[in-house]
Amino acid sequence: MDAVIIIFITGLIGLFVGMLKKSELTLAVTSIGLIGAFISMFYINESQSFFSSYAGLTFSRTQQMFALLAIGLTLLSVLLGYVFYKEEEEHTADYYGLILFSLTGTLCLIGFSNMFMFFLGLEILSIPIYVLVGIQKGNSLASEASVKYFFTGSFATAIMLFGIALIYGSTGSFELNEIRMAVDMGMSHSPMLIIGVLMMMAAFMFKVGAVPFHFWGPDVYQGSSNAVMAYMASVVKLAALFAFVHLFNFTFNALTPFVSGLVLFAIIVSLFLGYLSALKQTSFRRMMAYSSIANTGFALFAVLNQQFGEASLWIFMIGYASSTVALITINMIVEKETDELTNWKGIGYSNPLIGITLVISLLSMSGIPPFTGFFGKYLLLSSAFANYLPFVILAIIASLIGAYLYLRLMVLALAREGEGQKIKMTPIQAVVLIISVVGTIGGWLVLMIK
């Protein structure tokens, strides 16, 4: 429970330590803080309230699992950031501080149980990200991405706030339990509530990057540094999807028949548009952005799954996030002036660690067992099988397109011409690769423990 405080304080300390301009020291402080937060999150009592008189922030078992995953993934992004910001030491502390503040927001967004805490979390999560995207000041792409993300993002936030206000107006409460009771008791016909829910859904679609609110994705991914991109693709997506699923499965449970059509539309369009656009990309970052749009499509199946939605989402996200982090790390290693996919030619053949990581990550993303990506997709699709069979079949066809996309990258990276090519890799990058591969291979075993 103290994890939120630990992370926030570590962020502050990190800012001051950064003044010494020693990035190793900043990294050490930040990592220790994150590991401490991980441990304290691991041992929390279930449903223990954060403040004695205020129950807005509690962690159930599932929420605890999501929080642990978010902290772990942040640690990976922080390690990646060290490699990147080592060269410009004056910005290292900015990066660490902002990412930890953003993580604070993430934890609020995961542990919320009323709309107030939800909105606080969302804002604390988003604002540091706007800055992080534009942190490379000299880079015009970064500035463009930052401005674009800020304007569209704050517009989405405003819509979200408007939605919350309308829901408050029609149900009379910020508490999720009370809203749920009001919705269940048949107030679902109130137009005000429906409009509010729709507005929230639109804003959520923006935050998770689902079609038709996905346009910011490719530009923002292209402008940001690899470490920030890893953080956005894993932690931000995880938190936003969790909040989406939590609100729509728990609070607006009674409205599922009403929203399911829209969600299904978003799923199918995201899947096809994401994968088909990704096929046409020559830049790795844009490809990853479109592939993440498609994967969001898969993850949205969790919204329709009342019973195991959150658990399925967790398994899916650990598979998706760890493979994405691995791929972004590899991109960081091979990236030259540009992030063209041609940089990838033969890297897997000349360096066995990269080769194995790449093959496993891409196979997991294509949904091939026994990797975690398969189990995530399996859980999501099998729960939708009974009610939404045609959409499941469409999703499977889309995942075949996805498999082609990942296979093409795999073939490119494993080309034999790459033999003898020299690849420089720092030990930290190797550690990140190994941790993400372990997550990709073994993440689904968590299912067996529960």
Add this chain to the structure above:
Amino acid sequence: MELIFLPLIFGIIAFFLPSKWVRPYGLIASIVVLLFSIDHLIKFDPENYVLMLNPAEVFPLGLTFKMGYDGLALVMVLLTNAVISIILLANWNRAISSNARFTGLVLLMQCALIGLFTSLDGILFYTFWELTLIPIFLILYWFGKQENNRALFKFFLYTLLGSLMMLLSFIGLAYFSPNFSYFQLVQANFDGKSVEAALIMGGILFAFAVKIPLFPFHTWQAPTYTNAPMAGTMLLSALMLKMALFGMIKWMIPIGFEGLVYLKWPVITLGGIGIVYGAIIAMKQKDLKTLFAYASISHLGLIAAGIMLFTFSAIEASMVQIINHSIVAVALFLCAGIIEDRLQTRNIDYLGGIAKVAPRFGFWFAVMTFISVSVPFTAGFIGEFILIKELFTAHWVIGITAASTLVFGAVYMLRAYQASMFGPTNVTVFADLTWNEYAVFGILTLAAVGFGLYPQLIIDFIKPSIKFTQELMAGDLTFTK
């Protein structure tokens, strides 16, 4: 369990060996695995299931992690181990066999195949089914002809589409069965909903039909075979196709038995079309590998049609024929490989007169040709004879269609042999066989004649398994282990 872990460990070690050790290492490793499986064979009692892994509890998702084998699976495991050893032996004098990656991938492939044959859990079966795809894909990509990635993508995506359909079927099956244990799946209760059963069976069938390949799903096969290295073609045709046939006997038909009425005749018809179509195309081919690929469609159409009858003797004959086809596939692709190796071409227009230059190769190629056209006293004769008889009993039209394979087979095989070995002398230099090639041909001939004279060797193992499966399906047997 050592059956699965040994090749896995051997395979991983192989990647780290210096290249001069790799060649003997690979062969010895595969022979060690073969010896272990023979040990299992000696201890085996056909009347019983041997469970290698049998956790009592059911894990989330309905996973049970059961692994084990009956006679049917054990025969396939032995076949796998023997064929892998033979493939490594056949490649002994080629540069590919000194490549650590190649040997490692072959051993990993062996691990995945044994896992597939011994898994007794739907999700495990699916997992191993997909896992076999990865090593073969890398073998084809790294050691095949580089210029043709298109064929490779087609192969991978086509099979993956099949696998996804199978996955869909397994997801659907979860609604009819409490968990994914094989023993539960076989007893899956469809309550007379034979259409649902047929749909579920159809999804699984799609995966198998692509891999066998049945007639309209065969388009990936010929380009993949021609671009693959010799070892890759052997692995594909001698082992990977057998996964599908094994899956039909052990998984598809017992699980969706209520739906068999809908699928029986369509598949038999497709098989019948495949028999004639494959044979006719094979007659016109100039490339030896393409020719053998289409011949394989013809042979496997017959086996698939036979399996769909699901009678005792049809399945016994199919198993004999499965083993025979593995022998034939390794033999013929080795012949094609030898010719390509010595002459850099497989086009029979440029061949001719090899038998004069290399009489020993001419002799062994003739022996292999006779085995593949199923002359009496070879395993193919027994298998095809019983299969045709069974199909004839089912319906005379399909019986006659199936019988045409004997004539057609003789036509295209003898044409290929005649055009490459005799005729105008186009070939003046042709190094004769090396010791390892003699050894491979010798072992294959011995096996073909041995099973031809005494097919009971195979049938004795399979009979109790089929009886057991049928009792299990009827619910006469409560198998709670």
